[in-house]
Amino acid sequence: MALTEIIEIFKTKLNVSGILNSLDKAADFYGESDIYSEMDDPGETIKNNPYNGPGGAFVKNVDAGKLSGKKEVPLIKLTDVWKTYQMGESEFAALRGVNLEIYEGEFLVVLGPSGSGKSTLMNLLGCLDLPSKGTVFLNSSDISELDESELARIRGQMIGFIFQSFNLIPTLNTQENVLLPLEFLEEDARTAREKAAYLLEIVGLSDKKYNLPSQLSGGQRQRVAIARSLAVNPPVILADEPTGNLDSKTGNYILEFLYGLNKKEGKTIIIVTHDLELVKYATRIVYIRDGQIEKIEEYTQNKPEGMI
C-alpha cells in the first residue's frame, strides 16, 4: 500500500468519530478532554513525519501551555504507601512509606536494584495491586475504594503497559494483540481495526499483521507491545524494564520511541528499571532502595543524542 493511500484512508475514515469517541471515553474518566485533541488527525501526523526517525512518526507538537497547566494536580499520588507480604511466619515489607507525586507529561524513571521494591511500586502505580497501608490516588481518586471492574476499566483506559517479557498473547497474531485492549473497551470493530493498522504502521510492523508473536524477533515483539499499549491512547505509559530482554540497539530504538511519545505527544512515561542507561531520557529519576525512596533527581531538559 502506498503511503499516500494510507494517508487518504486515515483522512477519510479515521479522523473524526472513532478515535474521538474513545478519546472522549478516556477523557471522561480523566475529566479533561482537550488534552487529547492532538490525536485527532493522525493522518496528518504521518504526512508531516514520514518515518524519518523512529520516534518521529507518531508524534506531533503539543501545546505546551496546557501541559504546564496540569502540573499543579498530580496524576498519580502516593502517600505513605506500605506494601507487606506474608512470607510464612514473618512479614516482609516491600515498600515502606513511599510518598511520590507524578505529574502529567513527565518521563519518570524509577531506578533501583532488584529487591528494592520497584516492581511492587510499579504494580501499585499500574493499579495491578492495592497498598497494604497508605493511599494511591489516581486522578485524585483512591484506588483502594474502587471495585475490580472499575480498576480494570482504569487500567484499560488510562494506563498502557509495556512489560520486560513483552507479554503478548501467544495465540493471537500481531493485529489481534493490538486490538485486544480495544476489544475490552468494546470499541467499534472497524474503528478498532483502523486504529490497529495505524499503530502498526507507526511501529513499522504493517507487514507483520498476521504473524504470531513466536514469528517475531524480540524487538518486533516489543514494538507490538508498544502498539498495544497505545491502542486506547492512554495518558500514561507504564514500562517495566522495557529493554531488559533486548539488545542495546533495539533497546535504544524503543526508548527513543517512548521519548518521542513523551516529548511530542505529552504522554506520561514511567519506566521501572535497574539500567542506568535509561536515565538520560528522564525528566525525573526516582532512586529506590530497600522499599524506600532514596532520592529524587530532576532534569529540566536533556535530549539524548540521535533524537530529532
Add this chain to the structure above:
Amino acid sequence: MRNSTYVKMALNMLLHSKLRSWLTIIGIVIGVGAVVGILSLGDAMEEQVQSRLAEMDLTKIAISPGYTRAMSNMPGPHGEGGNTAKDSELTDDDIDALQGVEGIQHIAGEISGSEEVDYAGENATLSITGVDPQVWKYMTTLETQSGRLLEPADKYVAVIGSDVASGIYDQDIGINQVIKIKGKSVRVVGILTEEGGFGDSSVYIPIDGAVSLIEDAEEGVFDTIMVKAQSEDLVDTVMEDITDKLMISRHIVREDDMDFSVTASKSMAESVTEMTSSMTLFLGAIAAVSLIVGAVGIANTMFTSVLEKTKEIGTMKAIGARNRDILMIFIFNSAMVGFVGGIFGVMLGAFISTLFPMLGMTMMRSEGDTGIFLSPRLMLFGLVLAVVIGVVSGAIPAYRASKLKPVDALRYE
C-alpha cells in the same frame, strides 16, 4: 467485552489448544455418542412397538386354558410355574357361556399346532392355525398380498404367510398351488403380506379342516378362544365379564383355582411399551456415566489450561480485562469444547445406531427395515447436552481464572 469477542477469543484458544484438549473432546464424544446412540435405539424400539401396536387389534382378548399370571411375565407366587391345571380345556360350552356377555363383537375358537407341510418334494414343519372361517376375516388384522382370506364355505384351503410362500421352500408357492399337510392336499387361496413376525411362517386353515390335520385336536375343543370387543374402551369390562362368566360356568369359586386365563392384547401392548421405555432408561443411565466421566475430563483440562494461561490472564487484566471478561472467555471455551465434542458425539451416535441392526439387536422381529435413525430432535438434544456439560464443568476453573489477582497472575511463570 462483547459476546462476539468472547467467542473469538475462546475459539482462538480452542484452535491453538494442545493435544490434551482434543483428548478431552474424545471423552465427550464417547459420552454423547453413547447416550445419543442408546436413545436413538430406544426411539427406534418404541417406534417399532408403536407401529406394531397400530397394526395390532387392541380390541382382541384371548382366552387360553391353564392359568397364567398374564400381566407379569414371571411365574406366579405359588411356585408351581406358570400353568396350573394343565389338563383343562376350552370347549364349545365356554363359547356358549360367553355369548351373553355385553360388548363382545365376535367370538371364535382357534386351534393350533405344528405339522409337516410338503410342497414340491420339500418338507418343513410349520405352525398351523385353525380358525373359524365365519368370523376370521372380521377378527384378524392380517391382510393378503394376493388371493383372499378364508370364506365360510372353505375347508381344505389355506392362507399362508409370506415366508411360507417364498423363502422356506426352494420353489415359491403361488395362489391355487397345492400343499400337503399330513398327506392331505390343501389348496392355497391367499398369501399374507409380510408383517415381520411369527405369522409370516404360519399357515391358516378353517378349523373344520384343521381338526383332522392337527394331531390331538378334537372337535369342539379349542386351544384359544378369541374375543373381539366392540371397542377398545370396553376391553377391560369385557375381560372382567368373561372371567366372571367362565368362573361360573366352569364352577370355579376361588380365583386361585382358575384354570383359564384371559389376556387382552391391549394390556400386553402396554407392558411391552413399558418394558421398552424402562430398558432405554436403564441403558441411557449407563451411557450417562461415560458422559459424567467426560465432564470430569473437561473440568480437569480446564484447570490445567487456566494454570497454563495464568500469565496471559494477568496480561489481559493489565490491559483492561474485567473478571467477567476472563470468566466468559473460559466459559465460552469450555462450551466450545463441549460443542465440538457434541458434534462428533452425535456423529458417533448416528454411527452406533446404524450398527445395532447388524449386531442383531433390533429386538423386534423385523429384518428388512433397520428402523433406526437419528431424529433431528435427538441430534439437537445431544448437542445441547454436550454444551451444557461443557459450561458446567468449565464453570469452576473459569471462575478461578477470573478471580486471579492481576499482580499474582503476571508474576506466575
